[in-house]
Amino acid sequence: xxxxxxxxxxxxxxxxxxxxxxxxxxxxxxxxxxxxxxxxxxxxxxxxxxxxxxxxxxxxxxxxxxxxxxxxxxxxxxxxxxxxxxxxxxxxxxxxx
Numbered sequence: 001x002x003x004x005x006x007x008x009x010x011x012x013x014x015x016x017x018x019x020x021x022x023x024x025x026x027x028x029x030x031x032x033x034x035x036x037x038x039x040x041x042x043x044x045x046x047x048x049x050x051x052x053x054x055x056x057x058x059x060x061x062x063x064x065x066x067x068x069x070x071x072x073x074x075x076x077x078x079x080x081x082x083x084x085x086x087x088x089x090x091x092x093x094x095x096x097x
Contacts (some may be wrong), residue, residue, distance in 0.1 A: 001055045005087040009047045013080035017049065020089065025074050030054075034061025047082065056087065 009017050021039060029037040033056040042048035055061045064070050066095075 001061065002056055002090045002092060003051075003053045003055060003061060003087065004090070005051045005076070005085055007049050007051075007081060007085045008045075008083040009080050010082045011047045013082075014047050018079050018092060020073065020076055022067070027069055028035070028064075028073070031064050031067070033057070033063065061089070 005019075025037065028034065034053055035056070036052075036054035038052040040050040040052060042050075044069070055064075
């Protein structure tokens with residue numbers, strides 16, 4: 001399962017978000033059920049970021065979302081938002097080389 005979360009931050013909070021992400025990224029990536037984690041930044045709007053992650057299944061993602069790690073990271077991160085984040089889960093149908 002693929003999870004994408006799009007986040008728009010207050011312009012003056014980007015450095016705080018990045019510092020917090022870098023502090024926790026290894027723990028998130030190594031959480032049971034997570035096999036891949038990327039952080040993307042919008043090409044033009046430097047305060048827009050997306051996380052792109054691969055999970056075993058929805059149950060694994062929910063175990064992460066119920067963890068103290070997620071609660072700690074998210075409670076800090078959500079204070080930095082300019083707008084409500086958007087998140088969705090998907091499955092890969094096809095990949096072309």
